[in-house]
Amino acid sequence: MVAVAARARPNADGACPVRTSRVTCVDLDRQLLWVQRGSVVVFPPVPVRTGRDDQETRPGWHEIYWRSKDHESTLYDNAPMPYAQFFDGGQALHGRPGDLYAHGGSAGCVNLSVADAERLWNLLDEGDAVYVWGTKPGTED
Numbered sequence: 001m002v003a004v005a006a007r008a009r010p011n012a013d014g015a016c017p018v019r020t021s022r023v024t025c026v027d028l029d030r031q032l033l034w035v036q037r038g039s040v041v042v043f044p045p046v047p048v049r050t051g052r053d054d055q056e057t058r059p060g061w062h063e064i065y066w067r068s069k070d071h072e073s074t075l076y077d078n079a080p081m082p083y084a085q086f087f088d089g090g091q092a093l094h095g096r097p098g099d100l101y102a103h104g105g106s107a108g109c110v111n112l113s114v115a116d117a118e119r120l121w122n123l124l125d126e127g128d129a130v131y132v133w134g135t136k137p138g139t140e141d
Contacts, residue, residue, distance in 0.1 A: 028134035052105025
């Protein structure tokens with residue numbers, strides 16, 4: 001419901017910086033992701049699951065530096081990470097097979113439905129900006 005409510009103007013509060021290039025916006029407060037170029041939304045808001053307490057998704061400016069379509073985690077028992085787009089250390093935008101909310105949070109990655117991750121994969125490239133801000137509900141000190 002949050003994604004639907006935000007669809008018309010996801011950046012109404014201006015929290016995600018407007019740039020002439022593409023910016024993937026990750027709003028930890030609302031657990032939403034969208035992509036904008038300038039003030040035009042080119043990928044509408046979708047729900048995401050971000051890092052759990054003590055493994056939070058790191059805020060700030062990042063850049064997609066590596067992509068792996070059929071990635072499997074080398075840290076978490078070969079867990080599937082379809083359409084992985086790495087942006088900060090081991091943190092990535094990627095699909096999560098099954099129920100997106102089966103557990104309270106990721107190990108820092110930004111999890112999307114596999115369908116949304118595939119659509120995002122088809123839009124983004126290495127070098128694209130990712131901006132993360134806010135605090136995931138339930139992870140406050």
